[in-house]
Amino acid sequence: MTTPSSSAPGVAAAPAHAPHDAHPNQFALLRQRRFAPFFWTLFSGAANDNLFKFAFTVMVTYQLSVGWLPPAMAGLVIGALFILPFLLFSATSGQLTDKIEKTRMIRFVKNLEIGIMLLAAWGFMSANVPVLLGCTFLMGLHSTLFGPVKFAYLPQVLSERELTGGNGMVEMGTFVAILMGNVVGGLLVAVPQVGPTYVAVACVALALAGRLVAQGVPPAPATDPGLVINWNPVTETWRNLKLAHGNIVVFRSLLGISWMWFFGAVFLSQFPSFAKEVLHGNEQVASLLLVVFSIGIGTGSLLCEVLSRRHVEIGLVPLGAIGMSVFAIDLYFASSSLPPAEVMGLGAFVAQPQHWRVMADLALLSLFAGLYSVPMYALIQMRSQPTHRARIIAANNILNALFMIASSIIAGAMLAAGFSVPQIFLFTGLANAVVAFYIFLVVPEYLLRFVAWMSSRFIYRFKVQGDQHIPSTGAAVLVCNHVSFIDAVLLMAASPRPMVFLMDHRIFRQPVLGWLFRLAKAIPIAPQKEDPQAYEAAFERAAEVLRAGDLLAIFPEGGITKDGTLQPFKGGIVKILDRARADGLDVPVVPMALTNLWGSYFSRIEQGTAMVRPFRRGFLNRVGLNVGAPMSAAEVTPELLFARVDGLLKG
Secondary structure, eight states: OOOOOGOOOGTSOOOTTOOOOSSSSGGGGGGOOOOHHHHHHHHHHHHHHHHHHHHHHHHHIHHHHOTTTHHHHEEEEEHHHHHHHHHHHHHHHHHHHHHSSSHHHHHHHHHHHHHHHEEEEEEEEOOOOHHHHHHHHHHHHHHHHHHHHHHHHHHHHOOHHHHHHHHHHHHHHHHHHHHHHHHHHHHHOOOTTHHHHHHHHHHHHHHHHHHHHHOOOOOOOSTTTOOOOOOHHHHHHHHHHHHHHTTTHHHHHHHHHHHHHHHHHHHHHHHHHHHIIIOBHHHHHHHHHHHHHHHHHHHHHHHHHHHHTTOOOOOOOHHHHHHHHHHHHHHHHHHHTOOOOOOOHHHHHHHHHHHHHHHHHHHHHHHHHHHHHHHHHHHHHSSGGGHHHHHHHHHHHHHHHHHHHHHHHHHHHHTTOOHHHHHHHHHHHHHHHHHHHHHHOHHHHHHHHHHHHHHHHHHHEEEEEEEGGOOOSSSEEEEEOOOBBBHHHHHHOOOOEEEEEEEEEEGGGHHHHHHHHTTTEEOOOOOOOTTTHHHHHHHHHHHHHHHHTTTTEOOOSOOSSSSSSSSOOTTTTHHHHHHHHTTTTOOOEEEEEEEEESSSTTTOOOOTTTTSTTTTOOOOEEEEEEEEBBOOGGGGOOHHHHHHHHHHHHH
């Protein structure tokens, strides 16, 4: 769990120390200048992209007769042209975003959008397909340039507590905009005789509206103004991937996000044929599937802030992955058992009860996809070095495009081999389980946070007070009383950052907890008289943690209390701080106190023995963690620390 990059000032430029209740929820951000203009700028852009693309696709498919662009190929060609700039220009856009002040970049992109949409308006009104194809490529370029800005801007203006909610709003806004763009584009272009003109006016109007709200986006300074631009997309793409690979947690998270795009692309691309061939529905039913999917993604994205208690909680990622697989697999069983029927409209489709299970599966798998993706985006923003954050996000966009192309190829190959659409969904659900298992195996932090998140919500009712005192960046020593075998798990759940524990070596002998703490790379420590070599090795590893800029958590009592009272603190904390000073570090010490854990299943209340009576206190006991203000290393003594922790216990 020791990751040097966790000390990167991922929110350094933001109001990182915002008050605990700076806003009641993520929706309050829409009333703040630092977020609202930015949100409506990206919303208008996403809506315009999809209004343009869908209207153009419908026009070519149903209204125009173009010999060199058959209707069956129109959607594929338009989609490919839109994605192509992500492969060609993402590396360059990441560099530009790191080098240029972000508000300036946003306004440049919106100016570009106005020019593209004016050209597209002429294309729609003159039914000029080559011009509209060119505009499709240019709108892909518009999205390519905006993508790194979108995710690099947020950590500069939002605190750690706001980052998950802000990303949830962005994810929700993006999918709602996509849905609205598709619906409005389809409705406008279908108006007899004047449909293309209406689409032209709408595209230009949305571009102008986006530029207008972009004027209100506050300045966001460049993070690497001295960067020399490398215009070679191939070498720069490779360089960006190497930058991301420098932090293994960030890199694996990039792959995890790209997999989500693969997963989503499989479902979205198959909705038309799924609606027609499996559900026996018309175009309205296909649109309904898109609506249900988009609402699910948006709902899951918004739930992240609530479920994470306004922290970057990557423990939600395994939960999301489990839900994605479960409901994708159930979708196969729900759709495979449908009897043959005549093509039905929306009303007839909704009237049949067996179709509600299909819609529920779609809604829930997309909801869990939102839970899966938002914490990953927030983690990347927080753990990436600010100087090249945009380039890492650009690398993610390249990977996303490659994974989406791969999804089209694999789905097409499976259809050609005779697989049905439900079987493709089943394959995707099973593949998701395998991929998720691999990611959690190579990056155990996700699994550890999941265990901590589950424990703090479904074993106990866990209330944390004062967690704003846990530093969001830099090294620190967290000092806590030791009441039970699950103390470390609860501390993991309370902290927005990973921490490394210095723990009694005997706890590693416990069957399950020992495996968990070894996975967490906890540091075993034995008494000096018992094993002097292990004792010194533990302090050396603790010093390495602090040198890396990470959080070190210790239990200075030296072991779990046997009577529920706070035991005298040993002198190990002084030795840790002395070593840190020798390394030139002035490390703050944060006192903490776990409350109401004595008497629980994991405490030693049964005559000094733990884990004897599982239901001694029933379910969902209320426990707490009180976090005190940091102390400077110079003032720390075992006696003073004891008094601070004791005060937190009583307070």
